[in-house]
Amino acid sequence: xxxxxxxxxxxxxxxxxxxxxxxxxxxxxxxxxxxxxxxxxxxxxxxxxxxxxxxxxxxxxxxxxxxxxxxxxxxxxxxxxxxxxxxxxxxxxxxxxxxxxxxxxxxxxxxxxxxxxxxxxxxxxxxxxxxxxxxxxxxxxxxxxxxxxxxxxxxxxxxxxxxxxxxxxxxxxxxxxxxxxxxxxxxxxxxxxxxxxxxxxxxxxxxxxxxxxxxxxxxxxxxxxxxxxxxxxxxxxxxxxxxxxxxxxxxxxxxxxxxxxxxxxxxxxxxxxxxxxxxxxxxxxxxxxxxxxxxxxxxxxxxxxxxxxxxxxxxxxxxxxxxxxxxxxxxxxxxxxxxxxxxxxxxxxxxxxxxxxxxxxxxxxxxxxxxxxxxxxxxxxxxxxxxxxxxxxxxxxxxxxxxxxxxxxxxxxxxxxxxxxxxxxxxxxxxxxxxxxxxxxxxxxxxxxxxxxxxxxxxxxxxxxxxxxxxxxxxxxxxxxxxxxxxxxxxxxxxxxxxxxxxxxxxxxxxxxxxxxxxxxxxxxxxxxxxxxxxxxxxxxxxxxxxxxxxxxxxxxxxxxxxxxxxxxxxxxxxxxxxxxxxxxxxxxxxxxxxxxxxxxxxxxxxxxxxxxxxxxxxxxxxxxxxxxxxxxxxxxxxxxxxxxxxxxxxxxxxxxxxxxxxxxxxxxxxxxxxxxxxxxxxxxxxxxxxxxxxxxxxxxxxxxxxxxxxxxxxxxxxxxxxxxxxxxxxxxxxxxxxxxxxxxxxxxxxxxxxxxxxxxxxxxxxxxxxxxxxxxxxxxxxxxxxxxxxxxxxxxxxxxxxxxxxxxxxxxxxxxxxxxxxxxxxxxxxxxxxxxxxxxxxxxxxxxxxxxxxxxxxxxxxxxxxxxxxxxxxxxxxxxxxxxxxxxxxxxxxxxxxxxxxxxxxxxxxxxxxxxxxxxxxxxxxxxxxxxxxxxxxxxxxxxxxxxxxxxxxxxxxxxxxxxxxxxxxxxxxxxx
Numbered sequence: 001x002x003x004x005x006x007x008x009x010x011x012x013x014x015x016x017x018x019x020x021x022x023x024x025x026x027x028x029x030x031x032x033x034x035x036x037x038x039x040x041x042x043x044x045x046x047x048x049x050x051x052x053x054x055x056x057x058x059x060x061x062x063x064x065x066x067x068x069x070x071x072x073x074x075x076x077x078x079x080x081x082x083x084x085x086x087x088x089x090x091x092x093x094x095x096x097x098x099x100x101x102x103x104x105x106x107x108x109x110x111x112x113x114x115x116x117x118x119x120x121x122x123x124x125x126x127x128x129x130x131x132x133x134x135x136x137x138x139x140x141x142x143x144x145x146x147x148x149x150x151x152x153x154x155x156x157x158x159x160x161x162x163x164x165x166x167x168x169x170x171x172x173x174x175x176x177x178x179x180x181x182x183x184x185x186x187x188x189x190x191x192x193x194x195x196x197x198x199x200x201x202x203x204x205x206x207x208x209x210x211x212x213x214x215x216x217x218x219x220x221x222x223x224x225x226x227x228x229x230x231x232x233x234x235x236x237x238x239x240x241x242x243x244x245x246x247x248x249x250x251x252x253x254x255x256x257x258x259x260x261x262x263x264x265x266x267x268x269x270x271x272x273x274x275x276x277x278x279x280x281x282x283x284x285x286x287x288x289x290x291x292x293x294x295x296x297x298x299x300x301x302x303x304x305x306x307x308x309x310x311x312x313x314x315x316x317x318x319x320x321x322x323x324x325x326x327x328x329x330x331x332x333x334x335x336x337x338x339x340x341x342x343x344x345x346x347x348x349x350x351x352x353x354x355x356x357x358x359x360x361x362x363x364x365x366x367x368x369x370x371x372x373x374x375x376x377x378x379x380x381x382x383x384x385x386x387x388x389x390x391x392x393x394x395x396x397x398x399x400x401x402x403x404x405x406x407x408x409x410x411x412x413x414x415x416x417x418x419x420x421x422x423x424x425x426x427x428x429x430x431x432x433x434x435x436x437x438x439x440x441x442x443x444x445x446x447x448x449x450x451x452x453x454x455x456x457x458x459x460x461x462x463x464x465x466x467x468x469x470x471x472x473x474x475x476x477x478x479x480x481x482x483x484x485x486x487x488x489x490x491x492x493x494x495x496x497x498x499x500x501x502x503x504x505x506x507x508x509x510x511x512x513x514x515x516x517x518x519x520x521x522x523x524x525x526x527x528x529x530x531x532x533x534x535x536x537x538x539x540x541x542x543x544x545x546x547x548x549x550x551x552x553x554x555x556x557x558x559x560x561x562x563x564x565x566x567x568x569x570x571x572x573x574x575x576x577x578x579x580x581x582x583x584x585x586x587x588x589x590x591x592x593x594x595x596x597x598x599x600x601x602x603x604x605x606x607x608x609x610x611x612x613x614x615x616x617x618x619x620x621x622x623x624x625x626x627x628x629x630x631x632x633x634x635x636x637x638x639x640x641x642x643x644x645x646x647x648x649x650x651x652x653x654x655x656x657x658x659x660x661x662x663x664x665x666x667x668x669x670x671x672x673x674x675x676x677x678x679x680x681x682x683x684x685x686x687x688x689x690x691x692x693x694x695x696x697x698x699x700x701x702x703x704x705x706x707x708x709x710x711x712x713x714x715x716x717x718x719x720x721x722x723x724x725x726x727x728x729x730x731x732x733x734x735x736x737x738x739x740x741x742x743x744x745x746x747x748x749x750x751x752x753x754x755x756x757x758x759x760x761x762x763x764x765x766x767x768x769x770x771x772x773x774x775x776x777x778x779x780x781x782x783x784x785x786x787x788x789x790x791x792x793x794x795x796x797x798x799x800x801x802x803x804x805x806x807x808x809x810x811x812x813x814x815x816x817x818x819x820x821x822x823x824x825x826x827x828x829x830x831x832x833x834x835x836x837x838x839x840x841x842x843x844x845x846x847x848x849x850x851x852x853x854x855x856x857x858x859x860x861x862x863x864x865x866x867x868x869x870x871x872x873x874x875x876x877x878x879x880x881x882x883x884x885x886x887x888x889x890x891x892x893x894x895x896x897x898x899x900x901x902x903x904x905x906x907x908x909x910x911x912x913x914x915x916x917x918x919x920x921x922x923x924x925x926x927x928x929x930x931x932x933x934x935x936x937x938x939x940x941x942x943x944x945x946x947x948x949x950x951x952x953x954x955x956x957x958x959x960x961x962x963x964x965x966x967x968x969x970x971x972x973x974x975x976x977x978x
Contacts, residue, residue, distance in 0.1 A: 028473060030055040031173045031196040038203040039260060041240070044159055046148040052173060055139040062134040065112075065142065066181045067126040070168035073186040074151045075104040079123055080185045103151025103158065105171065111143045124186040126171060144171055153321040156333075160321045162208075163261035165333055167326060172255070175358070177473065182358070188434075189360035189427025193254030195471060201247040204260050207238035211279045211316045212258035213330045214250030221246040226266035229282050230289070238262075252311065252471045253329035254356055259318045265289075271297040272304065275314040284319060287337040292317050295339045299346035302377050306459065307350055308466035315349070317342065329353050339388055343374045355466065355474045363434075364423045364499070365474060368442020375403050375443060404447060408590045409617070409647070410436065411444055412504075415592045420502035424476065444590050445498040448505075451588040452494070452536065453487045461486030497534045505589050506532030507563065508596035509540075512581055521549050522577045526599075528561060528568045535563045536589050541582045545574030594618035595646050608643050617647030627658070632840030633733065635661035641669075656693075669693035689724075696837050697733030702726035723749040730817065737839065738827035738867060740815040742778030746771055760792035771818070783810040783818055797880075804875040804968060806854060812869065812909070820871035822905045822920060823860030825852030849940065849962040854905035857962060858922030858942030862951045869909025875968050877901045882927065893937075896929040901940070901968075921946040924960075928967065938964045 037048040056062055073081035074097060110119050112128060120127045134140055148169070151158045157167040168191070175182040175192050182192050201219070202210055209222035216223075222244065225235035238244075240262070250256065264279045267289070278293035296317045300310050312330045320326065320333025325341045327348030334341050347370035351357075357365035378386030384402035401409075414420060414436055421433045423442050430437070450458040465474075465482035480495050497503040511527040526540060542557035557578070559570050583597040591597060594617040601620060608623035626640040639658030656669035672690040686707040693700050704724030728744045735741045747770045754763040765787045773780040790803040808820040817827050829852050831837040842848045849860050854873035859865050879899040906919045924942040931937050942960050945951065951960075 027057045027059070029057055029173075029176050029194050031194050033170075033196065033198045033200070033256070035170060035198070035200045035256075036203075037170070037200065039164065039205070039208075041162065041164070041205050041208070044150045044152075046150060046169070048144075048146055048148070048170065050144045050146065050171060052142045052144075053139060054134075054142060054173065056134045056136055058176060059136050060176075061136065062176070063130055064181075065128040065130060065134075066174040066176075066183065067128070067171040068168075068174055068186065069105045069107075069121065069124050069126050069171055070186045071103045071105050071148055071151065071157075072121070072123045074102050074154065075123065076102065080187050081124075097152055097154055101152035103149050105146055105148040107171070108145040108147060110145075113140050114143075122185075125174075125183065146171060156322060156326045158321070163259070163263065163321060165257075165259050165318075165321050167257045167328060167333070168255075170256070175473075182360075184360045184428070187428055188430075189363060191255070192358040192360060193356065195252055195254045195356065197249070197251045198253065198256045199247065199249050200256055200258070201245060202258060202260070203243055203245045205238075205240040205262070206242035206244045207240045207262040208244070208260040209262065209264035209266070209279070210246055210258060210260045211264070211277065211318050211331060212248045213253060213256045213316075213328055214248035215313055216246050217249045219246035220244055221248075222264075223266055223277075226264045226279065227268070230265035230267050230280070250312075250329065253353070255328050257328035257331050257333075259320065259331075259333065267293050269293045269297055271300045272310070274300060274310055274312070276300070277314060277316045279316060279318045281319050284337075288319060291339070292319075292334070292337050292342060295342040296346060298339070299343050302343070303347060303350050303373070306373060306376075306462065308463055308470060310349075311354065311471065312349075315346065317346075327353060340374055340378055340386070343377055344370050347373050350466075354470050356472065357474050360427045362424060362476065363427050363438040364442035365476065365479070367438045368423070368446060371439045371443035372446040375407070375447075379403055404444075405587065407440055407444055408587070411440055411590055412592045412617075415502075415504040422502060423499045441498070448498070448536075448589060449483065449491075449494065453483070453489070457487050458483070494534075501533070503533035504592045505534045505536055506530075506592045506596075507536070507538055507583050507589075508593070509581055509583060509599040510567070510596075512599045514577060516577075517573065521573050521575055523571065523573050524578060524581070526559075526570045526572075526581055528570065528583070530563060530566050530568075531596075532592060537561065537563045538583055538589075539585075540570060541585050542572065542574065542578040542580070543582065544576065544579030546576045547574065549573045549575060595620075608641065620644065620646060629835050629838065629841050631838035633660075634663055634838070637661070637667075637838070639666070656695075658695075667693075667695045669695055696831065697731040698739075698831060699729040699731070700726060717753050717755040720752040721750065723747075734827075739817045740779070742815070743776055744771055744779045744815060744818070745773075745775060745777035760790050762788070762790055764788045769818070771815075779813075779815045779818075781811050781814040781818060783814060784808065785820075800879045802875075802877045802879070802968075804855060806871065806873045808868075808871045810869045810909070814869055816867050819867040819869055819909070820907070821853035821865060821867055822856050822871065822873070822907050823853065823862070823865035824855065824857060825850040826867070847962040849964045851964060851966050851968040854903075854907070855968045856903040856905040856920050856922055857901075857940055857968070858903065858924065858945045858960065859905075859920050859947075859950060860962065866907045868907030871905060871907050873903070873905035875901065875903045877968070879928075882929075893929040893931060896927060899926050899928065900924075901926065901942075903942075917947060919946075920950075936965055936967075938967060940964070 032053040034051045035048055037046055039046060054065065073079050107119060107121065107126065110117050110128065112130065117128055128142065130140070150164065153160045153165060157165055157169060173194055175194050198214060200212070200214070202212065204210060209226045211221075225238070228235040248258070259279065261281070263281050263283070265282045265284075267278045267280070269276045276293055276296045278296065280288040280292065296315055300315065304310055314330055316331040318331060318333045320335055322333060323335040325332060325334045325345040327345045329349065332342070332345035332349070334345060348366060351369035352359060352366035359366060375386065379402070382388050384404070386403040414433065419433060421430055421437055423437045423445070425437065427434065453461070461483040464486050465479050468482060469478055476495065476499060480491055484491050508529045508531050509526060510529040513525040515523045517523055522545065524542065528538065528540065538561045540559040540561060542559075545557055547553040547555045548557050553575055557572060557574060559572055561568050561570060580602070581599045584591060595601065597618050602618060603622065604619040605622050608625035621644065623643045624640055625643070628636065628638040630636050637658045637660055639656065641654055641656040643652070643654055645652040652673040654669070654671040658667045660667065670692045674688045675686070686705060689702070689704045689706065691700065691702040702724060704722055706720065706722035708718065708720050726746050726748070728746070730739045730741050730744070732741065748768065750765065750767040752763060752765045754761070756762070767785045769783040771777060771779045771781040785806070785808045787807075788805045792801055793799070794801060810819060820826070830850055833850065835841040836848065836850060844861070849857060854871050855875045856873060877899045879897050882896040882898040902921070902923045904919050904921045922942040923944045924940060926938060926940040928936070928938040940962050944957050946956060948954060948956050948958065
């Protein structure tokens, strides 16, 4: 039967109109997985058969299929992941695994539509040519037989002990979208997946309990045993030589993960019909047993209200092997029983799991979103600092920093240094700022958008975004369009400034003119300047003034500004003269420089508390730290330091004064630190430091310039260099106490470099100082010092190794205070700590040691602690965990560690009688930890010396001890001040 031509034409026009009405990229591919996998727990291996039914829903004809083989990133030293990390001098992720601990997948056979097929593997990418090609709307089936070696746990997946966390463990179909195949190898970013269905049968030893994506539909996952274990009941004994098999099924997910362990205990709860399973270890304490399932229910309740309903039948929370957390559909692995961590990872089930972005290309669309929702949850539930735990008395007194404020300060610091990269940078192409951009700036952007639109409008836009795109791929445009539709505002410029550019917010009160009117009122004309490139509407608040003329006098005056113009002039008439003019007093926007948000500039006074960051960025802070001690010369010394500056970053100054009871005079110190951009010299990363002091018999002034940098910014190797001039006058009081009288004029320079090749952290320093006799100097000399430091982990252990080297050479004659000390810090370094510089300030019986110099600690303070003109020295330590210490000591000393040490120093030069001595060697044992969780402290016991006679002893082995608050490897390798 022939169809009339006009009907054919009508059908063609109708179908064409329908196609035009739908976006060309409004489709996604549909894979369906069936996997049978067997775990060999002893061999740490997998054997599997996998079938993937693949439907081509795209408008394109496919000539190949692509799978990801993620475990192959850990196959050997030539993998792209290893090259990526070594390019940034960090091989920890791959090289921490021994040859026998690495993992991979091998494809044993592969067929397409029932026929054997060729394939090519390039580490983490498997390519399968299609002949014939797969037409639009057609389907095919891929059958694979594969085997895999499971790596020891590293970056999300692997084994440790008898627990297996299996993530990115199977051949996974790559995404094919409007941009074609996702061909990113597994390197530095995360993942991107196609939504589909999974039917996975897992065969494990009979004593293992299995948690997984989906719900169990056949077999026994061992949950009954795990529930009995949680209830402290004895579950039935299971023979690990026997097997158990369980099948899990999941729909509308783009990944599948599972965990298996014979040690899992299980507690269940529900939220709104969703089952919540908390898989903990039988040895876990109350923090896990009582809280994690509650955190899971709170997370679902919060996200249901904030974003939308949870679409899956269950949520599994697993005590994973990783230290942080990782998310998968219906399952998260957490390394800590932390409410914030659980919120973050369950949030990822929404942001990436349900709203599925490409994490490699656009990581901010999930990391930024879940960081934002976690911070908002914690601050709404627990207050601005987001802390659930009861604060210590010390923190309660000071007031901990607010969560949003902490993020804003970090972001502002990076903006001020010019260390920015666009938020939407591809993960592989980030040079230095991946975390600060995709977690930090992205979450601040969402907070900014919330403040810009108002919370109600913003929340409506977030829910609209979820309603439209849940269980689908998302992009920046899809999120922006939802926000525009909810707010009725164009937002392209805002997104562009925050996401694709590196602009910042900086509004400033440039000028205020105040005039009294004939009627006694006051007219204020305020000039507001937009220094930053991001335009934001602003509020200008006037404090005082008794309200605007014609309005209630109890109403605070607020003037709204659009913020679009570079300069805005605002005029208001008030009953009385205002006391202050303030921009954004609630701190809603991430202003880079808050010093200029007030007029006149504010000043705040307070105590300079130890270990407390200064929160005030909009006021000039004056913080006083009192101090006092007693010594043999001055009697009682009373005084303190006054620290001045903005928010701990700008115009930092220090003024110190101490009154001497016996000498009836003040010692004074003044230090000023200015960023180089303030003086417009030598780059944005430099600092000028000025010092003038008269302390304990030493008069000194100094200017020094320092700069930090690296070829790839914060990635090592880092460079730190500087140069400067100084003048020191040593008075009679110090003469003979390791100092030589007279004036010392010095030119100095130094250069430090550090890097992190796995498994070590390396640093090296060189410093040169020249004493100049011109212009009244009494000492002419040259002094060269070379130092190196190596610290690292012993792979696959909890041990750390540390080495420190020093070589120094100075000309003759070099004054005593410029020579190299054998046993520890020289007199110049000790002078920086007044309680050590003061004779009798610290009783000798306390054996207080300050690291530095040759670090031959066993000779510190003895006749062997030479002030040498030549010195070669090495110190070595091996450190490991210390068994738990109980009682009062255990409560006072936190994180105790045990170490063994060996030191060797070879001194020489004028004033050093080393005939027949050779090197000065010592060895011993020590303990370090933190007192009350804050003050680092060490106890070193040099039980062996090769020259005990220098201490007036006869036996090489003996009971000797010293205490310090600094570690030998933390002491500066060279002197930086000229």
